[in-house]
Amino acid sequence: MGQWLNGNHMAALPLNEDGLLRIKITLDSPLRWVNSYLLQDEHGITLIDPGPRTEVTEQEWKETLASLQINEEHITSIVLTHHHPDHYGLAGWFQERTGAKVWMSERAHKEAQLMWGGGGHASDMNEKLPAFFAEHGMPHEWLRQIPEHLNRFFSQVNPEPQVSYIDEMMPVRMGGRIWLPVQTAGHAPGHLSFYQKDSGVILCGDAVLPQISPNISLVPGSDDEPLRLYLDGLRRLRELHVRAAYPGHRGPFMHFSERIDALLLHHEERLAEISGMLSAAGGLTGYEACIALFGNKLGVHQMRFAMCEALAHLAELVRQGQAELERMDTETFRFKPAK
Numbered sequence: 001m002g003q004w005l006n007g008n009h010m011a012a013l014p015l016n017e018d019g020l021l022r023i024k025i026t027l028d029s030p031l032r033w034v035n036s037y038l039l040q041d042e043h044g045i046t047l048i049d050p051g052p053r054t055e056v057t058e059q060e061w062k063e064t065l066a067s068l069q070i071n072e073e074h075i076t077s078i079v080l081t082h083h084h085p086d087h088y089g090l091a092g093w094f095q096e097r098t099g100a101k102v103w104m105s106e107r108a109h110k111e112a113q114l115m116w117g118g119g120g121h122a123s124d125m126n127e128k129l130p131a132f133f134a135e136h137g138m139p140h141e142w143l144r145q146i147p148e149h150l151n152r153f154f155s156q157v158n159p160e161p162q163v164s165y166i167d168e169m170m171p172v173r174m175g176g177r178i179w180l181p182v183q184t185a186g187h188a189p190g191h192l193s194f195y196q197k198d199s200g201v202i203l204c205g206d207a208v209l210p211q212i213s214p215n216i217s218l219v220p221g222s223d224d225e226p227l228r229l230y231l232d233g234l235r236r237l238r239e240l241h242v243r244a245a246y247p248g249h250r251g252p253f254m255h256f257s258e259r260i261d262a263l264l265l266h267h268e269e270r271l272a273e274i275s276g277m278l279s280a281a282g283g284l285t286g287y288e289a290c291i292a293l294f295g296n297k298l299g300v301h302q303m304r305f306a307m308c309e310a311l312a313h314l315a316e317l318v319r320q321g322q323a324e325l326e327r328m329d330t331e332t333f334r335f336k337p338a339k
């Protein structure tokens, strides 16, 4: 039966058996697309992770809404799993057009401000990140590309939304069902997954992805133990009884706990590999470890994530007492095996 809102008929969306409609929004990166999800109840439509703001994605959304016969005012909530531009980017654009509330965790919003500015402050990440990479041995030919690379993302998150907070302890209603927010970190601070206990459905954002190991980043000014936090979060997600997982990238998948086991194993093996590399070499800068792990044929986008991922693992080895951070000269550090 149709519902009436503001005098406008709201067409019933072609939801799947789990009450979701997945919309693939194009990404200009090897990930190729981000999954947005629409949920619907008599109050309106909830939009999860609208994607980055580009000319292409704006057009995709306009066409998608038209083909689904959605009026903009039918979108009453925009929910964000995390602050990355490929998920958060269009939230402000949609908010301006729909008047919808934008929801995310307080921690994720703090991270959005660190990365993208907002609250009256410009982000200084395009200075902080190259300075941090320089301390860890990255050569100048890479460093000089980082600010311009980061600047490209500011247009993808503009305008910044007005945000309301989702508390982990407060179940939320979306699509007429109650979802439990599960907050994890490591891939992104304050990342929220949404778990529907009765049906065993989880919207897991980038916390768990099929085929891809979510990037774990050590970022200056953010969490200083991202890998430990990520692994802790995986173990908590592992306890849920998930039948169907709807991720931020690639397709829905059923083998949620097996996928988590594989990710836990991957990071354990990677830590052992890096520990072995440090012992063999007697010590490595973060950049040397990054090149040994990922090669040097990367573009600047992949290099930035590879560097942050290598440093996240090195920081975890330090935390575990397997490595030590040593000052090489006034400007540079390296990691050496613990005595």
Ligand SMILES: [Zn+2]
Pocket (backbone or CB within 6 Å): 082, 084, 187, 188, 206
């Ligand atoms: Zn992400």
Ligand SMILES: [Zn+2]
Pocket (backbone or CB within 6 Å): 034, 084, 086, 087, 206, 248, 249
């Ligand atoms: Zn993503």
